[in-house]
Amino acid sequence: MNRIILFILLTTAAINTSAQQAKITIKILHAKNNILKIQTPVDNTWFYPAVKELSFGADSTIHYSLPIKNFAWLSINNNQILIEPGTTNLVLDNNVLVKSDRNMEGMLLFSKRNTEFYQYRARDYYKRDSTSAGLYQLLENDKNEVLKPYAELFSRQKISANFYNEIKRYFSAEQVILQAAIPMIVLSTKQKINNDLDKMWAEVYQKHPVDNAQYVFYPDFYYHARYYANTYLHYYLPLKKGIKPSKRNEDESLKSNYKSFEDNFSGRTKEYLLATFLYDEMLQSNHQRILLDLFDNFKSHYPKSNFSPFLQPLANKILAYQKDIKKDYAANEKFVANYPEINSLDSLMNRFKGKTVFVDIWATWCGPCKAEFEYSAGLEKFLQAKGVEMLFISMDKDTEDQRWKEMIKYYKLSGNHIRTNNALQKDLIDKLWEGKGYAIPRYLIIKDGKLVVKDALRPSDKEKLYAQIGKYL
Secondary structure, three states: OOOOOOOOOOOOOOOOOOOEEEEEEEEEEOOOOOEEEEEOOEOOEOOOOOEEEEEOOOOOEEEEEEEEOOOEEEEEOOEEEEEOOEEEEEEEEOOEEEEEOOOHHHHHHHHOOOOOOHHHHHHHHHHHOOOHHHHHHHHHHHHHHHHHHHHHHHHOOOOOHHHHHHHHHHHHHHHHHHHHHHHHHHHHHHOOOOHHHHHHHHHHHHHOOOOOHHHOOOOOHHHHHHHHHHHHHHHHHHHHOOOOOOOOOHHHHHHHHHHHHHHHOOHHHHHHHHHHHHHHHHOOOOOOHHHHHHHHHHHHHOOOOOOHHHHHHHHHHHHHHHHHOOOOOOOOEEEOOOHHHOOOHHHHHHOOOOOEEEEEEEOOOOHHHHHHHHHHHHHHHHHHHHOOEEEEEEOOOHHHHHHHHHHHHHOOOOEEEEEOOHHHHHHHHHHHHOOOOOOOOEEEEEEOOEEEEOOOOOHHHOHHHHHHHHOOO
């Protein structure tokens, strides 16, 4: 995904068959607020929306318990912590784990591991050696090197056998996922790979089948599985035979991706991957109707799935979206007259001479942009009271014209609207980002047809933003 990297939750497959109780006492020092976020297992898998927010009182301590089997990885305020049955006492200082009465040295060592996104690491390995034999050796050497201090801790009885075995499994899974990622990254950048990397790619999947629940605990397993099903099986192998992929529209692509998980995985691994795919796509807030159909399919096959409660709230938002887009535009949702003919920021600003204007530059695909719409009601109230105009500039392509107009209704974006043509978009990039691409959301303040603030505060800044706008009334 152009994906934002969320809190990491790791959970592991059970070794014994009976659940036991793990009790955790967490002491929080120098906290910025009284909220602790903890991610917990869902059917012994890493499922990143499974986040609970717990409040703590004056004693800055939280007591938490959960049933586990032999062990489970949790994410507590973004600290990855291995929990075993029994009682574990933890101390966080400024949201960083500083003390544990069980496996402390191992946990602290693990917190210092390389957490760079696995695809970036795969790219760097290829820069070090471009042969499969060399890459295998580099990966094996690095895995052995990273495990050495854990072996030392285990020999000194500083970490338990459970902890040590799980750490070995973690880095073994990491090695496999990196091995598969290297050819994929080379293919994506060079549009081809040589026979050596072709053989390496096939061997990784042969020796380490992706449809294997033992890897589900690893945080990047979902992407590993998705690239296997979609890139390797459905793109690369046909391409080797001279079969070019056919163009699909958005709905067809979503159905095809969903089906690739259905066809190539089984059991709980398939259920987990289908649920994660649905969550991943729903989270983009593009509100596609097809996702509701796919979710219905999921529920029909897994009527008692423990993943569904995390998906239902997002499905409800899609339902609301599909309902709202059928409505007429509100009187205060206006389009700039003849907006397709506006080719420059100066020309656009001339439309607002004599006025103060707050500008929101956004796009339908931009998650952070849409997250800021949560604060639109307060901003609208302030702007109306002060006689300030609101202008939304969409950076969407022509193909997204309908979705752009739908989202104006759904998010109730009161104000003036324009979608950039190529000339206006280029002019904005030149003036605001020095011609080096663009990053949104971006906010401006215009006064009497002139740009007075080229990087204003966000709606979520509330009173600070209102004070900033107030300087130009």
